Structures are given as structure tokens and as C-alpha cells.
Amino acid sequence: MIEVKNLWYIYQPMGTVALRDINLRIEDGEFVAIIGQNGSGKSTLVKHFNGLLKPTKGVVLVDGVDTRKCRVSDLARKVGYVFQNPDHQIFAETVREEMEFGPRNLGFPEDEIKKEVERISKKVGLYEYLDEPPMSLSRGQRQVLAVASILTMRPSTVIVDEPTTGLDWKGSIEIMELLKDLNEEGKTIIMITHNMRIVSLYAKRTIVMFKGEIMLDGPTEEVFSKPEELKRAFICPPSNYLIARELSKYINFKSLTIEGISSEIIKKLRGEAT
Amino acid sequence: MSLVLHMLEMGKRKSPIHALNPLAKMLWWASIIIIPIIITNPIILLLVTFWTLALSAIARIGKELVRTIKILYPLLIGFIVIIWPLFYPHGEPLLQFSFIKVTTDGIIYALAAGLRIVTAVTACLFFTMTTDIADLASATAQFAQEKLHVSYTLPFLIVSSFKFLPEFIATYATVKESFMSRAVEFEKGGFVERIRKHVPLFIPIILSSLEKAKNMTIALELKGFRAREKRTFYKPSTFKGRDYLFAFSGVLALAICLYIRIMTNFWSVFFWC
Numbered sequence: 001m002i003e004v005k006n007l008w009y010i011y012q013p014m015g016t017v018a019l020r021d022i023n024l025r026i027e028d029g030e031f032v033a034i035i036g037q038n039g040s041g042k043s044t045l046v047k048h049f050n051g052l053l054k055p056t057k058g059v060v061l062v063d064g065v066d067t068r069k070c071r072v073s074d075l076a077r078k079v080g081y082v083f084q085n086p087d088h089q090i091f092a093e094t095v096r097e098e099m100e101f102g103p104r105n106l107g108f109p110e111d112e113i114k115k116e117v118e119r120i121s122k123k124v125g126l127y128e129y130l131d132e133p134p135m136s137l138s139r140g141q142r143q144v145l146a147v148a149s150i151l152t153m154r155p156s157t158v159i160v161d162e163p164t165t166g167l168d169w170k171g172s173i174e175i176m177e178l179l180k181d182l183n184e185e186g187k188t189i190i191m192i193t194h195n196m197r198i199v200s201l202y203a204k205r206t207i208v209m210f211k212g213e214i215m216l217d218g219p220t221e222e223v224f225s226k227p228e229e230l231k232r233a234f235i236c237p238p239s240n241y242l243i244a245r246e247l248s249k250y251i252n253f254k255s256l257t258i259e260g261i262s263s264e265i266i267k268k269l270r271g272e273a274t
Numbered sequence: 275m276s277l278v279l280h281m282l283e284m285g286k287r288k289s290p291i292h293a294l295n296p297l298a299k300m301l302w303w304a305s306i307i308i309i310p311i312i313i314t315n316p317i318i319l320l321l322v323t324f325w326t327l328a329l330s331a332i333a334r335i336g337k338e339l340v341r342t343i344k345i346l347y348p349l350l351i352g353f354i355v356i357i358w359p360l361f362y363p364h365g366e367p368l369l370q371f372s373f374i375k376v377t378t379d380g381i382i383y384a385l386a387a388g389l390r391i392v393t394a395v396t397a398c399l400f401f402t403m404t405t406d407i408a409d410l411a412s413a414t415a416q417f418a419q420e421k422l423h424v425s426y427t428l429p430f431l432i433v434s435s436f437k438f439l440p441e442f443i444a445t446y447a448t449v450k451e452s453f454m455s456r457a458v459e460f461e462k463g464g465f466v467e468r469i470r471k472h473v474p475l476f477i478p479i480i481l482s483s484l485e486k487a488k489n490m491t492i493a494l495e496l497k498g499f500r501a502r503e504k505r506t507f508y509k510p511s512t513f514k515g516r517d518y519l520f521a522f523s524g525v526l527a528l529a530i531c532l533y534i535r536i537m538t539n540f541w542s543v544f545f546w547c
Binding site: 011012015016047050052071072073076077080081083085087088089090091092101102105106135149150153 | 280337338341345445448449451452453454455456457458459474475477478481482485
């Protein structure tokens with residue numbers, strides 16, 4: 001569980017206030033999306049969860065432990081952070097070595113590392129590439145490798161910064177399905193993204209950030225049902241939410257997913273009661 | 275690293291000083307940083323530092339400059355004032371441990387040396403915080419083409435490396451953070467151990483730089499780089515009266531200091547400085 005209490009963060013020496021009095025609680029097993037325009041404080045916030053940044057004021061607790069008292073390497077056991085560009089972390093000669101790097105730094109026994117690398121690589125579809133150079137993989141596969149290299153450290157929470165950037169729809173869905181599977185296995189997923197369609201499809205909870213503050217926080221459907229407030233944060237909800245809003249005078253939508261909206265419209269057209 | 279990035283970003287602000295020609299500012303800066311090399315007199319050095327601080331206030335960077343100074347100066351001056359007297363043999367000894375002798379002259383000399391560093395560093399910070407690197411690059415290239423008749427390619431090679439600097443620093447910071455997230459402890463271990471831990475960082479940094487260079491080459495080709503021997507500039511760099519005045523003020527200050535240094539040693543803290 002991650003708990004944030006009255007968190008302020010000021011970038012020094014210029015004194016830029018990046019986070020203002022953030023209060024937040026993320027329970028184990030949640031799938032959270034953090035959205036907001038560039039510079040709204042999304043990355044600054046999540047970098048507090050694995051200790052890359054320490055609070056200027058306030059407290060961040062990971063499983064009850066104050067991050068100010070922990071090193072990043074200690075928190076890496078609990079919170080994994082996948083950076084936006086996989087090429088910023090890939091350095092090894094083979095996929096296997098890349099995946100072994102994190103757990104080796106944590107001091108896992110060698111036989112355990114080998115087993116874990118094989119298990120994770122099978123799960124993410126990289127098993128047949130284990131002895132290949134990472135740079136020979138496609139961009140989508142390198143993104144999966146970046147996630148896999150974090151998973152071998154067995155963190156209970158995985159933070160992914162813009163996991164679908166630079167990927168086509170197929171690649172985006174593949175990486176998101178992997179995150180969904182991990183979430184169903186019990187891992188907490190925290191994702192930063194600008195892709196609202198992806199948010200509406202996968203995130204159970206959405207946090208909207210604006211100018212270093214949390215503007216909205218709640219179930220994704222509820223957050224996307226507030227287009228006026230989202231507009232202030234320069235966010236446009238996916239089209240299904242906009243359509244549902246326009247038709248809400250005529251139809252009482254029970255679900256705002258594409259499937260839910262479609263079925264309600266079809267019922268209305270057939271003259272069935274909604 | 276983020277400090278350097280912030281300083282480079284500040285060069286894009288708007289103020290009467292930011293609006294000056296970057297080459298005029300460079301000439302002023304080059305003159306000012308020579309002063310602490312030839313002069314050790316604390317009064318002159320303090321005057322030059324206060325002059326730079328006054329210009330920073332006009333440039334509306336005073337607050338940020340003072341914040342940076344608060345971090346940098348205690349480190350710089352502290353190091354010099356602590357280390358220098360230990361190796362300065364002249365003067366009456368105040369304390370002596372074996373062959374290490376701390377003298378009054380040594381302490382005064384250390385303070386003077388600290389002040390020289392302060393003058394030079396303040397001028398460097400002022401120049402960085404008031405000059406947009408892209409504008410400086412463009413103005414230098416234009417000057418090289420029009421006044422020195424050097425092909426644009428050569429200055430472009432030099433200035434594009436400056437343009438890459440902020441991106442390079444940002445990439446280094448991100449790559450380092452991504453390694454820290456995989457439990458690499460850069461602060462742990464001896465000097466050699468720390469260097470060894472940094473080696474893997476170079477692979478993503480170099481690959482990322484090569485990728486940027488490749489993209490830049492394509493962009494240049496697409497925009498007809500070297501299509502003509504002489505090129506025009508998006509922001510033509512011109513020297514106005516205020517630019518000449520600003521550059522001249524720096525050169526004049528240097529000339530006065532040179533005169534003082536040559537004509538008299540009275541103003542020096544010590545004759546052998």
C-alpha cells in the first residue's frame with residue numbers, strides 16, 4: 001500500500017513548486033491511471049513512490065515505511081519503475097542478461113535468478129529471444145523487455161510511465177494486456193499516460209493532476225463523466241463518454257463502456273425500455 | 275544535473291539583458307572572467323561581483339542566481355579556504371602539525387583566491403542564465419560566415435554540440451534514474467567501484483545520442499542543408515548601439531584592471547600574486 005500525506009515537492013535551486021499538498025492512498029491490487037497535461041506533476045509524484053525523489057514536505061509511506069528513510073535500492077524490491085523509453089535502460093548484450101541485472105543487484109541467489117528469468121520470459125513472450133541482443137527486438141518487444149526486467153525483481157507494485165508511447169494499437173494492447181494480467185495476479189499497477197482510450201479500457205481508478213495538485217480522483221467512469229472539470233485540465237475524455245453525455249437526455253446509461261452504450265442505444269432503437 | 279538544465283532554460287526569458295546580442299554578452303563575459311586571473315585586490319573583485327549581481331537584477335534572474343550561489347559558493351569557498359592555507363608556506367605560522375603549517379598570510383591568500391573564484395563563477399552563471407544557447411549558436415555561426423568567411427558547416431558542428439548539451443544532460447539523468455530503479459547504488463563503494471557502476475550507463479546514452487544524431491542528419495538533409503554556400507538565418511543577429519555599449523563596458527573594465535596590474539602592485543594583496 002502506498003500512502004501520501006500532505007506531500008509538497010519543490011525543485012531546487014530554482015524553487016519550482018511541482019507538487020502541492022498531495023494526499024493519496026493506493027491500496028494493494030489497484031490499477032490506477034495518472035493523467036494530466038505535461039508539467040502537471042505526474043512523473044514527480046510517482047518518482048516519490050520508489051524513492052527517486054524525497055518529499056520537500058509531507059510523507060510518502062510504502063507498506064508503512066517512510067521513503068525518506070529508505071534507499072532507492074531498498075524500495076526497488078517493493079516498487080518497480082518502468083521508464084517511458086525502454087532504450088534508456090537497455091544496455092546488456094542479451095535479453096537474458098538484461099533481465100538478470102535487477103535481481104542480481106538485489107542479491108538474489110543465482111539459481112533463483114535463472115528460474116525467475118525463465119518464468120517471466122515465458123509469461124511475457126520473450127523466452128525464445130533470451131539469447132538474442134535486445135536491440136534486435138522490435139520497439140514493442142523492447143517495451144515488454146523493460147517491464148520484464150523490472151518483474152524479475154518481484155515488486156508488488158509496478159509503475160509504468162507512458163507504456164504505449166511509440167507503439168501502434170496492436171503493440172499498445174499487447175503491453176496493456178500484460179499489465180492487466182499482472183494486476184489480476186495481485187500486483188498494483190500505476191500507469192502514467194496521455195492515451196485516454198487506454199485509460200478507459202484498463203484503469204479501474206483515475207487520478208487527474210493539474211498544476212501540481214490532484215484535481216479529480218475516483219473510479220475511471222466517474223472521472224470521465226465530468227468533462228467540464230477535465231476541460232480545465234486540458235483533457236478530453238474518450239468519445240464514448242462524450243456520446244453518452246450528449247444522449248443522456250434520452251437514454252439512461254447504466255454503463256459507459258462502448259459495449260454498454262451500444263447495447264443501450266440498440267435497445268432504445270428497438271423500442272425496448274432502458 | 276537539473277540545476278544546469280534550469281539555468282539553460284532561464285536563458286530563454288525576456289529582459290533587457292536577455293535581449294542583448296549573445297556575442298556582445300560573450301565578449302563581456304570573456305573580459306570579466308579574465309579580471310580575477312590578473313587581479314587579486316578584494317575591493318576590485320567585490321566591485322566586479324556586485325556589478326554582475328546588479329546586471330542580474332536588471333535581467334530579473336537575481337532570485338535564481340542568489341539561490342544557486344547559496345549552494346555553490348559555500349562548497350567552492352569552503353574547499354579553498356580549508357585546503358589552501360595548508361600548503362601556503364609564507365608568513366607567520368598560527369598552527370603547525372608536522373610539515374603542515376597554517377599561516378595568517380595563507381588564510382588571507384585563501385580568502386582572496388576564494389573571492390577570485392566567486393567573481394569568475396558569478397560571471398559564468400550570469401552569462402548562462404541570460405543567454406539562450408540556440409541564439410548563441412546561431413549568432414556565432416552567422417558571425418563566422420559573414421565576418422570570418424568560414425563555411426557554415428564548421429561553426430554548425432561546434433554549436434550543435436552546445437545545442438545537444440541540455441538533451442545529453444537530461445538523457446544522462448533519466449538513464450541514471452532507470453538504473454537506480456533496478457537497485458544500482460551509485461553512491462556505494464570506492465572510487466573505482468563507482469566508476470565501474472557508471473560504465474553500463476554509457477551504452478543507452480551513446481545509443482540515444484546516435485539516434486538523435488541520425489534524426490538530425492535526416493532533418494538537415496530534408497531542409498536542404500548546404501544547398502547554398504551562403505545561408506540565411508531564421509533570427510538574423512544584429513549589433514545595435516546597446517550591444518556595443520554592453521560589450522565595451524566589459525572590455526573597458528578589463529582594460530582598467532590590466533592598467534592597474536601593469537602600473538602598480540600596490541593594489542594587489544601580495545606582490546607575488
